[in-house]
Amino acid sequence: MQNTLSSERLIVGTGLHSGALVRLKLRPAAPDTGIVFRRVDCAPNVNQIAVSPETWVEASLCTVLQNAHGVRVSTVEHLLAALHGCGIHNAIIEIDGPEVPILDGSAAPFVAQILATGIRRQDAPLKVVRILKPVEVTRDGAIARLLPAPALEISFEIEFADTAIGHQSKALEMCNGTFLRELSDCRTFCRRADVEAMHSRGLALGGTLDNAVVFDNGAVLSPGGLRRTDEPVRHKMLDAMGDLYVLGLPVIGRYEGVRAGHALTGRLLQALLATPDAYEIVTCDDQMRMRMPGVGITPRDLPLSA
Numbered sequence: 001m002q003n004t005l006s007s008e009r010l011i012v013g014t015g016l017h018s019g020a021l022v023r024l025k026l027r028p029a030a031p032d033t034g035i036v037f038r039r040v041d042c043a044p045n046v047n048q049i050a051v052s053p054e055t056w057v058e059a060s061l062c063t064v065l066q067n068a069h070g071v072r073v074s075t076v077e078h079l080l081a082a083l084h085g086c087g088i089h090n091a092i093i094e095i096d097g098p099e100v101p102i103l104d105g106s107a108a109p110f111v112a113q114i115l116a117t118g119i120r121r122q123d124a125p126l127k128v129v130r131i132l133k134p135v136e137v138t139r140d141g142a143i144a145r146l147l148p149a150p151a152l153e154i155s156f157e158i159e160f161a162d163t164a165i166g167h168q169s170k171a172l173e174m175c176n177g178t179f180l181r182e183l184s185d186c187r188t189f190c191r192r193a194d195v196e197a198m199h200s201r202g203l204a205l206g207g208t209l210d211n212a213v214v215f216d217n218g219a220v221l222s223p224g225g226l227r228r229t230d231e232p233v234r235h236k237m238l239d240a241m242g243d244l245y246v247l248g249l250p251v252i253g254r255y256e257g258v259r260a261g262h263a264l265t266g267r268l269l270q271a272l273l274a275t276p277d278a279y280e281i282v283t284c285d286d287q288m289r290m291r292m293p294g295v296g297i298t299p300r301d302l303p304l305s306a
């Protein structure tokens, strides 16, 4: 079974890097559509950007997709994490600008809107990507790898000099609403020095203390502090959940990230596809379906902090 949204939903917000106000509409789509962005501010014959490894382009600060006409959409990762975590397989995402709104810096506002529309089951078999052999990429001491596992699992490890972050590691199996309960409300984070450097380069123009957790030499500057003591590593797991969905299909396997970022996870997916005996695309059977991320989710799974 595939899933789409029951109805349309409008989301309005500001892009983290562009600072531009964007209107985004989540719309239902037919079986086997996948997740497709539609830039309504561009000409109709060039404005579709399918979520696929073929549209992924390497970028360091966020995840960027670009079609063959050079039309792109950026900062897609938190929305893709929400769609992956809610088990939405088909959707059209209309957007009138180049960057998905950052909202509160987590995936929770997207999850709330998806749950508010409702999830509609579609009578069509679901294809999944099952990992058969380990695949790994590394860069400057950072590691991203995929391993065989009976369900989607994500583990992450980070190490930051700022004592308020330090060393954090966590691993979770993403079945039955775990993503919603454990990760969806965890916000993006940065150090104050990095924000100032980005502003001077014209980046993160929409960044505020309301859409990112800002750390400064052991202190948390954002009002209200952290939503979880290990919110940073949980956010990195959230990012991985979104970046894995660039495959365009749910993943059955274990992702492990050590200080990895969007670019490295994207390169991992490219490495996977370049290793045909490391994966197979199969129809989701009953045993797999029981442990899919979106099975059995309800609005009660969304944390109160969100």
Ligand SMILES: [Zn+2]
Residues within 6 Å of the ligand: 077, 078, 188, 235, 239
């Ligand atoms: Zn993120």
